[in-house]
Amino acid sequence: MAVQLIWIGDKMKMEVIPKIIRNMFLKHITTRFPHESNPIPDGYRGEHSFNIDKCRSCGLCSMICPNRAIEMVEVPAEYKDKYPKKYPKIDMGKCCFCGLCQDICPSGAIKLTKNFFLSTFDSSDVIKDPVPTKEKNS
Amino acid sequence: MELEAIGKNEYELFFGPAHPGSGNFSVKLKIDGERVVSARADPGYLHRGFEKLMEYRIPIQNAVLSDRICVLEPLAWNLIHAEAVEELMDIEVPERAKYIRVIMAELSRIQSHLIWYGVLSIGTGFQTGFKLAFGYRDFILDLFELITGGRVYPTGYICPGGVRRDLPESAKERIPKVLDKIEKMIDFVRAENPANIARLRDIGVLKLEDAIRLGATGPVIRASGLKTDVRKDEPYEVYDRFDFEIPVRKKGDAYARFQICLEEMEQSVKIIQQALKGLPDGDFIDKRFSKLKLNMRIPEGEVYVRNEVARGEAGVYMVSDGGTKPYRVKIRGPSFLHLIPVLEFLLRGAQIADVPAIYWSLNGCPADMDR
Amino acid sequence: MLEKEIIDKIEKKFEVEGSVQRERRIIVKIAPDKLVELCKFIKDLGFEHLSSLSVTDWPKRGIYEHTYHAWSYKDKMLITIKTEINRDKPEIDSVYPVWGESAQIHEREMHELFGVEYKGNPDLSPLFLEEWHEKPPFRKDFDWREYVRKNFYDKENERERVYFEGV
Numbered sequence: 001m002a003v004q005l006i007w008i009g010d011k012m013k014m015e016v017i018p019k020i021i022r023n024m025f026l027k028h029i030t031t032r033f034p035h036e037s038n039p040i041p042d043g044y045r046g047e048h049s050f051n052i053d054k055c056r057s058c059g060l061c062s063m064i065c066p067n068r069a070i071e072m073v074e075v076p077a078e079y080k081d082k083y084p085k086k087y088p089k090i091d092m093g094k095c096c097f098c099g100l101c102q103d104i105c106p107s108g109a110i111k112l113t114k115n116f117f118l119s120t121f122d123s124s125d126v127i128k129d130p131v132p133t134k135e136k137n138s
Numbered sequence: 139m140e141l142e143a144i145g146k147n148e149y150e151l152f153f154g155p156a157h158p159g160s161g162n163f164s165v166k167l168k169i170d171g172e173r174v175v176s177a178r179a180d181p182g183y184l185h186r187g188f189e190k191l192m193e194y195r196i197p198i199q200n201a202v203l204s205d206r207i208c209v210l211e212p213l214a215w216n217l218i219h220a221e222a223v224e225e226l227m228d229i230e231v232p233e234r235a236k237y238i239r240v241i242m243a244e245l246s247r248i249q250s251h252l253i254w255y256g257v258l259s260i261g262t263g264f265q266t267g268f269k270l271a272f273g274y275r276d277f278i279l280d281l282f283e284l285i286t287g288g289r290v291y292p293t294g295y296i297c298p299g300g301v302r303r304d305l306p307e308s309a310k311e312r313i314p315k316v317l318d319k320i321e322k323m324i325d326f327v328r329a330e331n332p333a334n335i336a337r338l339r340d341i342g343v344l345k346l347e348d349a350i351r352l353g354a355t356g357p358v359i360r361a362s363g364l365k366t367d368v369r370k371d372e373p374y375e376v377y378d379r380f381d382f383e384i385p386v387r388k389k390g391d392a393y394a395r396f397q398i399c400l401e402e403m404e405q406s407v408k409i410i411q412q413a414l415k416g417l418p419d420g421d422f423i424d425k426r427f428s429k430l431k432l433n434m435r436i437p438e439g440e441v442y443v444r445n446e447v448a449r450g451e452a453g454v455y456m457v458s459d460g461g462t463k464p465y466r467v468k469i470r471g472p473s474f475l476h477l478i479p480v481l482e483f484l485l486r487g488a489q490i491a492d493v494p495a496i497y498w499s500l501n502g503c504p505a506d507m508d509r
Numbered sequence: 510m511l512e513k514e515i516i517d518k519i520e521k522k523f524e525v526e527g528s529v530q531r532e533r534r535i536i537v538k539i540a541p542d543k544l545v546e547l548c549k550f551i552k553d554l555g556f557e558h559l560s561s562l563s564v565t566d567w568p569k570r571g572i573y574e575h576t577y578h579a580w581s582y583k584d585k586m587l588i589t590i591k592t593e594i595n596r597d598k599p600e601i602d603s604v605y606p607v608w609g610e611s612a613q614i615h616e617r618e619m620h621e622l623f624g625v626e627y628k629g630n631p632d633l634s635p636l637f638l639e640e641w642h643e644k645p646p647f648r649k650d651f652d653w654r655e656y657v658r659k660n661f662y663d664k665e666n667e668r669e670r671v672y673f674e675g676v
Contacts, residue, residue, distance in 0.1 A: 029273055043289040043303065065433060066199040068671050091668060098202045098293035102205070103302075104430045126666075190647055264641070350557055353611025371585050372533055417592035442534070442578055442589065444560070453561050453574070468563040479610040508637065 007076050019048035045097045048090055049114040052132045054109040061101040061110060070092040070101060079132055081082065087130035144323050147171060153493065155183050160497065163477065163504040167489060177485040179478045185508040192467045200429060200464075201294035207469065208251055208506040213246040214447040216296040220373065222454045223298040225441045229427075230283045234420040235300035236376045241313075242285070242296065243375075244406045248320065249278045250448040253402050254501045255327075261494040262337045267327065274470065275507055277316045285309055299427030313414060317407050338393040342484045342496040345390060352483060353475035356450025357398050358500060362390040362466050368446040380412050392499035399501075435462055449473055450503055471506040478507070511584060513590050515554070522546055535611045539560075541592045541601055548577070548590070548607045555581040556588055559608040571596050573579050575626065577604070594625075603610045603627040622647040 031038060062070040072086040088110070100111050120126070148170045155164040162183040190206060192200050205212030217239060224231065252275045259267030279289045284293035285305060287345070288368045293300055322330040339352025349362045359366070367384045385401040387394035422439045426434075436458040443455050457466040477500070484496055512535055512647060517526040523546075526538045539547055556579040564572045577590040594601055604612045606629070614629045621635055624645035635641070644651045658673050 002221075013340075029276075041284045041306075044283065044285050045293075060432075064199070064430065066195060066202050092338070093668070096202065096291075096293060097288070100198070100202065100430070111573055168627065182639070185637040187646075190653070307627075309661070321649065351609040351611065353614075355558075366582055442561075442587065444580075451560070453563065455563055455578070457565055466563075466565045470561040475611060475614070478614050483610075 008043060030037045044111045044114045044116075045099050047092070047113050048095075048101075048128065049111050049113050050088065050090070050128070051111075052083065052087060052106045052130055053107050055087055055130075056107055056109075058106065059086075059089065060104050060106070061088055064100050064104050065095075066098065066100070067094045067096060073130070075130060075132070083132065089130060091126065092128065093123075093126045125126060141206055143488060148175065153497075155180075155394060156268075161504040163502070163507070165481070165485070165497075167485070167490075167493070172490055174485050174488050174490060176381060176481050176495070178217065179482060181478065181504070181508055183508070184505050187297065189467050190507045191471060192464060194463065195435070196432065196434075196462055197298050197319070197464075200323055201297040202344075205291055205293060206505075207509060208447075208449075208471070208503050209248045210503055210505075211246045211448055212291055213296060214241050214445070215452070216292070217243055217375075218295065218443060218445040218447075218454050220296050220298045221445070222441055223436070223508050226436055226439055226456060226458055227298070228437075229299060230422055231300055231424065232421045233376075237413050237417050237443075238301050238305055238373050238422065239296055240377065240380075241410055244410050244413075245278055247448045248403050248406050249275055251399050253419075253479070254399055254448075254498075255396075258399075258498045259334070261452045261498045262334055264331060264334045265336075267430055270323060270327065274320060276350060276485065277319060278328045284312070295428070296358055297423075300421070300423030302423070304422045306461040310414065310417075313410065317410060320403070321407060327402060335393060337492075338499070339391060341392045341492050342488070342499060343389070343391045344480070344484065345371050348483065349390075349480075352479045354480055355472055355475070356446070356448075357395055357402070358450065358476060358480070361387050368444050368451055374443075374445065374446065375414075377414075380409050382409050390399055392495055395499045433462055435460065436464065447472065449503060449506065450476065452497045469509055473502040473504070473507040476500050477502040477504070511586065515584075515586065515588070518554070519547070519551070532601070534592045534593065535586065536589045537588060538591045541594055544590070545593055545602050545604060545607065548604050551579065551588060552591075552607055556586075557608075558582065559604075559611050559615075560587070561621065562604075562619070564619050564625060566596070566623070566647070568596070568649050573599050573623065575601065579605055599623070599625040601625065601627060603629040621645070624648070 032131045057072070059072055062072050069091045071091075072090045074080070074086055075083050097112070099112055102112055148168055150168055151167045153160075154166060155162050155167045157164075164180045164183070166178045166180055167357075181377070186206075188203070191203065195203065201216060201219060203293035205216050208213045253272045256268045256271030259265070259271070282292060283289045284296040305360045344358065344360075344362050346364060349359045350365075354362075358365075361388065365384055365386045370373075370384065382405045385405070387398060387399050437456060438460045439457070440457045442453060442455045443453060446452075452472060453471075455466075455468040455470075456464055459465045481497065481500065481502075485493065488496060512529045512533075515531070516535060518539070519525060520527060523539065523543060523548075525669055528536050530536055537547075558580045560578045560580050563574070564576045564577070567574060570659055572593045573596050573604055575592045575594065576585060579590075580587050592601070593673070605616070613632065616630050617636055619625055620627060620630075620633050621638060622645055627633065638646075646653065654673075662673055663669060
């Protein structure tokens, strides 16, 4: 019995206690999210951005979307003389962020950005209408 | 869990669907004292009807849909669907795309085995294993975010014809560093913990004749003694150019399956290192598919493709009648056989404290069972 | 070649149409009343693992086509057996005596989704669907879009209109 206690004491001194002291100074692998964050790479698939001046109204993005999240609608009445055709309205609640609309658009009007902070309390924020913005550089 | 009194000493227990770690699957057990008398599986909580959904979409939209067949390893199911369409349309995939596909499939296998190790540890009471496994899995998910654009669901990255984007330059330096960390973790974990082993040794023994009759494949049948692997029996992509081994055990209990889990991860690391050394230059997608088109016809015919995913043998049977959409798709998932016949056979006569160890050592995914 | 030898051995005993699709794939077509004898014969030849079984619905020809895929660990070969049965009254013998529980669970799924009766299968209770009183759902003449529109379409909700009124 006394021999076993001496053996356990030696094992603690020579193997376990040095490991405890070394582990106290190692860098941890947890990232404390809202205060620090990892860098996001290029090519990340986040929120859509739509440039109405480049759009040709071909309708290919609406035909290829697997979940029918894109629908071609007309713009509100005050912009109708400058933009007479139909433009895509995106419903982000149905979207699965696959990027097929970005790959098929022939003029590069729809692109996916790096923004992923998309949660909201108001369910009308989810639908993005094709309204032209007032400022020229946005 | 609900209790209901039946007969003299028996009662019925639901090992229910809202259980942490088992996903959405339930088993009804009839128990007498401490022993299980009989078990009945109750599937169907995640049935989404993929076989009917795929009949109404063109192949590139099906590639986006195919990574939700099994939640825990989406890239492997992307690959088998792409192989089925390519064999029907008679397409030749470029060499660089084949090497990239093998690297992504093996990374997905390592990540799925880390989940298996973590869930098996926490089910038998070893919490440190769970934290290590899910912590190191995050390094692999960061690699997926760099290459495909999403951490868990790479929506259709492996599509019919090749891959959708090329491998970035920084990925070639980051992959060997991640593999070094995983090798160090496997060495650390292999030092044996006596309490964990006593809960797994001689539990849930499955002999070889029973395994073939009940339809087990993959790591479950390799733990019972048969040396078979689809990557060596009928090599697909470029697996015949690499040098790796298949671990086999004879005993068939839960401890043998646990040892095979760790050894398969080491063999996958070897395959990725060989593939990175021999990666050639060239195109990453076939010329006919580099621009998306909406009206490509699939010629008439039928095909059956088999692959080795992390859980066992997967199969896709596709029939086409000459239109733009497939006529009938049948998906064979490995967990359909592991969680209904094999589990009901192994749970008969077991003690109630061994039910988690048996269930989690079979590595079943409920999404792959219900499709 | 090994594929040709296996087809010759089968053609000596049964009346079949055999063909070789590519390396390691053989297709054999047979009438439904001799099906279980053929399965016992090829299990003795070494095809002891039943990989999958499936049903395809051809409404224009008026048949259900059954396919069985079996793999041999010894010769590393896959054989596909096809039969045809009538579509309005589908009945066939079960292969449970040959391949055991792995055949029984696949037949239970096909009974529920296509409505095929298997004579000799010990357990054909429902697997995925609960309290289903309509036609079997995977047939080509079951209109699933009408079923969802009748039972679940909420006309007040503007976002659901895209699925039911067309694009």
